[in-house]
Amino acid sequence: MGQAVDVHRLHFAFTITFHYIFPQLTMGLALLLVYLKTKALRTGDEHYNRAARFWARIFGINLPSALSPASRWNFSSGRTGRRFKTAGGVIGQTLAMEGVFSFFLESSFLGLFLFGEKKLGRMGHWWSAFLVFLGSWLSGYLIVATDAWMQHPTGYRFGVNGAIELSSFWDLLLNKWGAVAVRTYDAGRRANRLLRHGRGRGFLFADEAR
Helix, strand or coil, X not given: CHHHHHHHHHHHHHHHHHHHHHHHHHHHHHHHHHHHHHHHHHHCCXXXXXXXXXXXXXHHHHHHHHHHHHHHHHXXXXXXXXXXXXXXXXXXXXXXXXXXXXXXXXXHHHHHHHHCHHHHHHHHHHHHHHHHHHHHXXXXXXXXXXXXXXXXXXXXXXXXXXXXXXXXXXXHHCCHHHHHHHHHHHHHHHHHHHHHHHHHHHHHHHHHHC
C-alpha cells in the first residue's frame, strides 16, 4: 500500500510541476498582448498588430497545454489526499471561481481576439486582449489564494462530522499568504521574456542559415 501511495505522490509532483510551467507563460503572454495592442492603438503602427497576432497564436497553443495536466491534477490530488476532501467546502470556492469566471473569461475572449479582429474593430480588439489578460491573471490569483489557504488556513470552521466549512469568504480571498501572487505574476513576466528571446534567436538563426 505504501509503495502505491509513493507512486501516486510522485505522479502528482510530476503533474503539478509540468502544469505550472504553462500558466506562467499564459500570464506573461496575456500581458504582452495588451502591451502590443496598446502600442498599436497609440502609434497606428501595423507592426504591433502583426506581433500581437503572432503571439496570440502561441497563446492559443499554450492554453490547452496548461489545461491538459490541470485535469490530471484533480485526479492526482484525489488519490493522494483523500482526507483533504473535508476541506472541499472552502477550497472549492476559489477553484470553482477560477474555472467558472476566470477560465471562461480568458478562453472566450481569446477566441474573439483570434478570430474576431475585423468585426470587433480596433477598440473592441483591444478590449478582448485586456479581458484575456484579466481572466489569466485572475485565474492565477485564485489558484494562489487556494494554495495560501492550504499553507495558512483562515476564515473556516468545523461543521458536522468534522467537515471544514467556510465562515468568511473575504478571509479566504485576502489571505496574507496570497501576496505570493506578486511573485507568480513576476514569474509569468520572466517566463514570457525567456520565450520571446528564445523565439527571436530562432528567427535570427533561421535567417543566417539562408
